[in-house]
Amino acid sequence: MPTSARASDNPSADLLPLFEFSNVINSSLDMKFILGTVLLTVMGKMLVSKGMVLLKKEDQEYQVVNAKGVGSDVEGMTFVVPKSPKGIITIRRGRNDTRAWMLFFRDHGIALIVPIVTQGNVVGFLGLGERLGGRKYTERDRQLISSLVNLSASAIEKALIIDQLKEANRNLDRKYQELNTLFDLGREFNVVLESDKVIRLLTFSLLGQVGVNRYAICLDTGTEMKIVASRLDGNEGIEQTFKDLQQLKSPEIVEELARKKRFAEAAAVLLQRGIRVVVPMMTQNDVKGFIFLGKRLRGGSYGRGDLEFLAALANLAIISIENARLFREALEKQRLEDELAIAREIQQGLLPRSLPVIEGFDAAAINVPSKQVGGDYYDVVQISPHEFIFAIGDVSGKGTGAALLMANVQASLRAFAPMGMSLSEATARINNLTCQSTGQGKFITFFWGSLNIPRRVFRYVNAGHNPPMLFHADGSLEKLDVGGIILGLMNTISPYEEGTVQLRQGDVLVMYTDGVSEAMNAQGEDFTEERLERLIKSKLTLSARQLIDEIQTALDAYTRGTPQSDDITMLVLKVL
Amino acid sequence: MSEFKIHHRSGEGVSVIDLKGYLDAHTAPELENALQKLIEEKKFNIVVNCKDLSYISSAGLGVFMAYIEDVRKNRGDIKLTNMSPKVYNVFDLLGFPILYEIYKDEQDAIKKFQDARSVQS
Structure with a gap:
């Protein structure tokens, strides 16, 4: 019996390389290496110059992940294989097949397609070209190829899982990174x-x-x-x-x-x-x-x-x-409130704590600051043993600016009044000073007069203030409107005129700011000068303090809690 | 948290920014200031050495994104070097290696700038 069988006819001669092959690919987790080794081993064994490996990407979609001898543009191409064959397929040249994937293989010179199967699922294909020298794939060749592919299937599967894990890991890293970003920003946004x-x-x-x-x-x-x-x-x-x-x-x-x-x-x-x-x-x-x-x-x-x-x-x-x-809004509100508190403090500091006792006269005053703090002011100052200054004023604008301006006026008033200067002259100077210290659009309505006690003569200058009402005991009413232009509007050009009134027993002089006559009710209607006039006329027998209380009660009844935009200020002088 | 520091060196037509510590939303404005200053001074060849950078957040990466266009428009570039694996991982996750040149060593980046300049001249 002839024993000259070729090595390849001897099954045990094939086993050793198979064992080595299995060892090599199973010791690697690198998909590219595994597929490369499988492809090259099979191509070498079969003497084939063209080959490619495809792996399943999505359901039915396969991608060329490794290709030899078929052109460099093939790697990365994907196509759909609707029904994956489970066994080896031989593609015969010349046979007309309309399936796109079959055409793809044929056009790239692939003659044999071997599915890569793990646990009953096709995870990819190995494609091989014609054998060199025109030799056919024998049944034995097919068995060998199948064996190699089957041996590699588990390594491929392992590498696939590793790749999936890597991808999952990377996705986790990415999520972690996103969370870090949110955390990083959240922490920073807080401060x-x-x-x-x-x-x-x-x-x-x-x-x-x-x-x-x-x-x-x-x-x-x-x-x-x-x-x-x-x-x-x-x-x-x-x-x-x-x-x-x-x-x-x-x-x-x-x-x-x-x-x-x-x-x-x-x-x-x-x-x-x-x-x-x-x-x-x-x-x-x-x-x-x-x-x-x-x-x-x-x-x-x-x-x-x-x-x-x-x-x-x-x-x-x-x-x-x-x-x-x-936060910005709260800060702004706080800032405004702080400023108002300062303004209120300045304003209240300017007003006399109590009025001096003047023999033969009865004087009283009140200032009710509005929420925004207007620039109302009144003052009573003794300038000589028998002379008192009465003043009332209203600065345009509100808040700290108005309060500071009023402080200026008070300072100059108190400086000029005792200097023996006429009221007219002093008013002119106060006006010039005010013009220098005010910006555009700030001005003061101002009324002041000096009371000569023994002669009961009141000389005054009215610089644009609403005229004080002098109610004579005989029932007549005089409005003290002699004077000149509002303070702070322009430098004094024409001198301020002085008015003079002779006071008699029972006369009542009411100086007030427009916060009184323009006190508003819920309908937005003013209290009015006329109403004020009628009210006072009916109350002339009251003391100065009582009269002020009476007016305030009437104002409260009229406004019924409607917030007032202006200060309410009154200064009342009654001749006893 | 370790503090963040920027140190700036320049020479041979290349400006090097050394980053140290944590580059996150809190410290990103500092890097922004440094880059703005270089751009104002018309220094567009910028190498950012990340050797001592221990952490970078996306706000930090965003600063590079915000200025790379201005720099490249002026025929300059921002090249990044000497990253630790941890910092590189963040760059990699967010796809920055295809947008920026990243070198192992500062000298490589500087050389690249110099080569580009000698080609131009």
Whole structure:
């Protein structure tokens, strides 16, 4: 019996290389190495110059992951194999097959297709070209190829799982990175209270995390929605999209938005500006702003995970921006209140704590500051043993400015009055000083007079103040309106005139500011000078203090708690 | 948290920014200031050495994104060097290696700038 069988006819001669092959590929987890080794081993054994390995990418979709001798452009190509064959398929040249994947193999010179099967599932294919020298694949060849492929299947499967794990790991890393970004920003937003800085940090995080360099951030400023930061190739038309986009509840891909009728118009504008994603910034259910993003520079489209991340980022940012706004408002309010407290303090400091006792006369005064603190002022100063100055004034404007201006007037009044200067001369000087120390549009209505006790003569100058009412005991009424221009309007050109009145027993002089006559009721109607006049006329027998109380009661009844915008000030002098 | 520091060196037509510590939302404005200053001074060949950078957040990466266009428009570049694996991982995750040139060593980046300049001249 002839024993000259070729080595390849001896099954045990094939076993050793198979064992080595199995060892090599099973000791590696690198898919590229495994597939390369399988392909080259089979090609070497079969003497084939063309070969390729395909792996399943998606359901029915296969991708060429390794190719030899068929051109460099083949790697990476994918196509669909609807019904994967479980056994070896031989492609015969010339036979007409309409299946795209069969044509693909045939056109690339593949003659034999071997499915890679693990646990009953096809995970890929090995494709081999014609054998060199025109030899056919024998049944034995097929068995050997099958053995090699089967041996490699478990290594491939292992590597596949590793690849999947790597991918899962990377996705986890990415999620972790996103969470870190949110955490990083959240922590920083908590300590940053300027919305400009919040917007800047938001921008950086968007650019870094998403990998874009075209963006716009729009915010509701309270009155309107506007672009607060952007880098686009032109902003035209974007603001016109806000109205439609207000209906969005979550981040949207602009191309998908374009397919919805009510957003189509807005989406067209956004696409034209290179915007791919729009993210509404919401508090509760209100859209308070938008983030617009262009295409990603590193390629790839926006996925669901990206949109989720953007929604979280937008919400985080808008809360901080809203907080910054509320904080600013609270700060401003506090600042105003502080200023008002100072103004009130200055004003109250200027007013006399008590009026001097003047023999033969009865004087009383009141000042009720309004919430905003007007610039009302009154004063009673003794300038000689038998002379007293009575003054009342009202500075335009409110708050600290008005109070300081009034302090100036008081200082000059107290300086000039005892210098033996006439009221007219002193008023002219006070006016010039006031003009120098006031800005545009600040002025003072001012009335003052000097009372000569023994002669009961009252000389006065009225610089634009509402005329004090002098009720004579005989029932007549005199309004003290002689004087000149309001203080602070312009330097004195024509001298202030002085008025003189002779006082008699029972006369009542009521000096007041417009906070009294213009006290407002809920309907916005003034108390009026006429009503004040009638009221006083009926109460002339009261003491100065009682009269003031009476007027105040009447004002309270009239205004019924309506907040007053002006101070209420009265100075009453009664002749005993 | 370790503090963040920026040190700036320049020479041979290349400006080197050394980053140290944590680059996050809190410290990103410092890097922004440094880059703005270089751009104002028309120094567009910028190398950012990350040797002592222990952490970078996306806000930090965003600063590079915000200025790369201005720099490249002026025929310059921002090249990154000497990253630790941890820092590189963040760059990699966010796809930055295809947007920026990243070198193992600062000298490589500087040389690249110099080569480019000698080609131009």
